Amino acid sequence: MSCLVPALAFGVAACGDDDESSGGGSASSGSKTLTIYSSLPLQGDSKPQSESVVNGEKLALEEAGGKVGEFTIKYVSLDDATAAEGKWEPGQVTANAQKAAQDKTAIAYLGEFNSGASAISIPLINQVGLLQVSPSNTYVGLTRAEGAEKGEPDKYYPTGKRTFGRVVPAxxxxxxxxxxxxxxxxxxxxxxxxxxxxxxxxxxxxxxxxxxxxxxxxxxxxxxxxxxxxxxxxxxxxxxxxxxxxxxxxxxxxxxxxxxxxxxxxxxxxxxxxxxxxxxxxxxxxxxxxxxxxxxxxPTLDPKLYPPAAQDFFATYKEKFGKDPEPYAIYGYEAMKVVLLAIQNAGDKGNDRQAVIDAFFKIKDRDSVLGKYSIDENGDTTLSDxxxxxxxxxxxxxxxxxxxxxx
Structure with missing residues (x-):
């Protein structure tokens, strides 16, 4: 059974002082406790898939002992769906993005599940210079101009700096x-x-x-x-x-x-x-x-075609949650893993939002549960199968x- 963290817990605070290195957000929270937010549709038909993604994210954080170096990582799962819609809803997406943007301890935002939802949240997250990594967005225009609508992807990045990436092929x-x-x-x-x-x-x-x-x-x-x-x-x-x-x-x-x-x-x-x-x-x-x-x-392949680390993931997931994961669980797991890696690679600047963004975009030849990949200048994975x-x-x-x- 999924153990979802409710959308709660953190007092809304003003964003920190502007810093030119971070696209308008706080350069460093100064905090040794950092928060990673997740925003997924936890109601309607998407619920089983999204809960599986949340489980994957939590499993990755658990394996890290809830810490990266000197930093303690808190995880908050938000629901971007409403009961009335039975799927993601623009107002709820906006509320989730604003909640994360206004939390001085926020260091990353995992979401959304749906590309249309990310088209709403990316500009809000971008304005405060916060890393956003989606486990599942595939729409090309979020990151690339080729095959996209006019004005994409630039219109999603009001600061002119990239803050969004994905671990799934576009x-x-x-x-x-x-x-x-x-x-x-x-x-x-x-x-x-x-x-x-x-x-x-x-x-x-x-x-x-x-x-x-x-x-x-x-x-x-x-x-x-x-x-x-x-x-x-x-x-x-x-x-x-x-x-x-x-x-x-x-x-x-x-x-x-x-x-x-x-x-x-x-x-x-x-x-x-x-x-x-x-x-x-x-x-x-x-x-x-x-x-x-x-x-x-x-994008999810036969488990037998993944590296040994993925075999461990599937086995651990089934043992812990009592059932096989939905297809995107492994991408939720990897989204969390790669964010934790970015925080780690930022070293003593792990609580500096821009340093973490920079570290994410510098990821090259990462051996992951999905296979070896790099993050390109667009924020896209080089995986293509x-x-x-x-x-x-x-x-x-x-x-x-x-x-x-x-x-």
Whole structure:
């Protein structure tokens, strides 16, 4: 069972004195106790996945004894979802980011889970010069201009300095992996749906572009109404188009299960492709018969393909929490590990926000549970392998490693 730390505990304080080295935040808290915040959707369909990520983060901190050198590390898990929405909500994301920004002891912020949420929190965290590391954001425009919307990524960094990074490959990698997987399965005519969110629309657009470059016919890229009760008319349109494959750019919480059921009911021969946004038990356990037609890309690989440290992680996780982790747990674990490493590498400046940011961006050839990687100048990991997955009896099952051919 997950042991979640409630969103509480720390009195709201003014940010420290401005310092030109830290993009507007306090250069050093002067404190020997530092706080790492996590912000994830802990309600709705995302709850099992997010709790698994929190467990991974806590496990990494526990293994470090809750300390880095002379610094004691406190961990605060915040919920960026609301009961009313059943998923991440902009106002709650803002409140979480402000809470961390206003805590003088804050040294890092792990989040968000959803790229659209990070589009809101990154500028707030950036203004106080605090390191932000996401275990799961894949939207390209958060860090890179290529394949992004106009003004991205610069608009997310009001100080002009980078403060955000991720331990998961971005969607220019995932989109290429998707198209490779689709071609492997014989797709020739692709119909794309997206949930209109930053992540889903961005990934759908990238898949459309790469699919066309690689010779697939793209018959549509339609944004769906996530408030709709069903998608039977959408499903009929896809069937009438003559598509042999469908791709959904979106998340489980935006009616992923309903789309699968309705599209499959309209055409049981269609191959259905989804991204990491649906690579979770809340999706795989609910799609029913359509699972036999379903193919999912997800950055998490077969545990056997990871280094020995990862085998230890999976075994320890199962022993401690009584079940196998959701796909992103290992990324939560690594996000915490890499932040602790940045604090360690900052030495006696481990309580200096800019020193910790600098240390994060200098990480090179790190041997981790995910394999060896570096952080590039954009804040992106150099990892690029993706996993192709099937669903069997309601469970995500690893199918193959996809070496993504990015254009």
């Amino acid at each position: 969607d220019h990698i995932q989109a290429a992996a998707q198209v490779s997987y689709q071609k492997d399965q014989g797709c020739t005519k692709l119909y794309i749906l997206n949930d209109k969110e930053v992540y889903g629309k961005g990934l759908a657009d990238a898949v459309a572009r790469i699919a066309k470059e690689q010779g697939l016919t793209v018959l549509g890229n339609d944004g769906i109404d996530i408030k709709a009760a069903n998608f039977r008319s959408v499903a009929s349109k896809i069937k009438a188009s003559g598509a042999d494959c469908m791709f959904f750019g979106g998340i489980t919480q935006n009616k992923g299960v309903q789309i699968w059921k309705d599209v499959y009911a309209a055409d049981p021969t269609l191959k259905l492709f989804g991204p990491d946004g649906v690579a979770e038990s809340a999706f795989s356990e609910e799609i029913g018969k359509s699972e036999k037609n379903t193919f999912i890309t997800n 993706y996993g192709g997955n099937r669903i069997e009896n309601g469970k995500l099952v690893f199918d193959k490693v996809i070496k993504a051919a990015t254009s």
